[in-house]
Amino acid sequence: MIRLSEIEEQEKRRFLITGANSGLGFETSKFLLKKGATVIMCCRDLVKGEKAKQELLKFNYSGNIELAELDLSDLTNVTNFTLFIKNKFDYIDVLINNAGIMAPPKTLSKQGFEIQFAVNHLSHMYLTVELLPMLKERTNSRVVTVTSGVQYFGKIDWEDLQGNLKYDRWAAYAQSKLANVMFGLELNLKLKQNNSKTSSLLAHPGFARTNLQPKSVEANKSWKEAFAYKLMDPMFQSAKMGALPQIAAATLPSANGGEQYGPRFNFRGIPKICRNAPQALNQNSRKRLWLISQELIKEFIPS
Numbered sequence: 001m002i003r004l005s006e007i008e009e010q011e012k013r014r015f016l017i018t019g020a021n022s023g024l025g026f027e028t029s030k031f032l033l034k035k036g037a038t039v040i041m042c043c044r045d046l047v048k049g050e051k052a053k054q055e056l057l058k059f060n061y062s063g064n065i066e067l068a069e070l071d072l073s074d075l076t077n078v079t080n081f082t083l084f085i086k087n088k089f090d091y092i093d094v095l096i097n098n099a100g101i102m103a104p105p106k107t108l109s110k111q112g113f114e115i116q117f118a119v120n121h122l123s124h125m126y127l128t129v130e131l132l133p134m135l136k137e138r139t140n141s142r143v144v145t146v147t148s149g150v151q152y153f154g155k156i157d158w159e160d161l162q163g164n165l166k167y168d169r170w171a172a173y174a175q176s177k178l179a180n181v182m183f184g185l186e187l188n189l190k191l192k193q194n195n196s197k198t199s200s201l202l203a204h205p206g207f208a209r210t211n212l213q214p215k216s217v218e219a220n221k222s223w224k225e226a227f228a229y230k231l232m233d234p235m236f237q238s239a240k241m242g243a244l245p246q247i248a249a250a251t252l253p254s255a256n257g258g259e260q261y262g263p264r265f266n267f268r269g270i271p272k273i274c275r276n277a278p279q280a281l282n283q284n285s286r287k288r289l290w291l292i293s294q295e296l297i298k299e300f301i302p303s
Helices: 023-034 046-057 075-088 115-135 149-153 169-193 212-220 223-235 244-251 283-300
Strands: 014-018 038-043 064-069 094-097 142-146 199-203 260-263 271-274
Touching: 014 023, 014 115, 023 038, 023 046, 023 064, 023 244, 038 046, 046 064, 064 075, 075 115, 075 283, 094 115, 094 244, 115 142, 115 169, 115 283, 142 169, 142 244, 149 169, 169 199, 169 283, 199 244, 244 260, 244 271
Parallel strands: 014 038, 014 094, 038 064, 094 142, 142 199, 199 260
Antiparallel strands: 260 271
């Protein structure tokens, strides 16, 4: 069992969190600020971001808040964001790839990618690679990529990654969450091979109440989905509990690269080390996804 009491004060450490204004990102920010960390809260909507910041400031925590605009549905925006971060800060200790989108109707990103593949996977991969130099000299620096329990049901559709031939919103979501795990594990391997001080870890929240569920219902106008969530409600845990696995992965002194943290009972409970999706353990598949993703990014972001 993970003992959260092991988590030390974080007053000299700097965390960058995507999707930090609500749900898991907000609760993670709150915990880290209480521990004295500096938190760079990245939000797509700065108005909502400022509202979240003001809410956190009411607690008078010892940590510091920085607010930054980041739209993961646009690779050009990610480029501008990374330039801004590199100019404003000299280092980051932990990058938490937390933001995500779940099961919308078929939607395309600014560059024409299926929106879940773009936001959940491609943009976070691009963001991570761009910011890695800011982490590499920091002791015990980490990249934490937040996935989902649907990783275990995910499949990479190599012939139709963008759902152009056939789109199933839940299959696309599961694919993007499996891609998170494959990316996180392959990144950790590359970091190890380069003797980096940085490690890559994964986390999933189990069934956590966040704005993902109501947003999905609203976007799809699905009464069946709304009814299903109502039936399943007793199984869900709070966003505060759902954030604990990523907090553990980001801060536990005992955490190691390649590990994934999730709820004790897989859908709820205190975090523990959990298994990575079996399909993510195939290194050839991970390498293939990495190379394909790299080429897709390069198509729009020339070096």
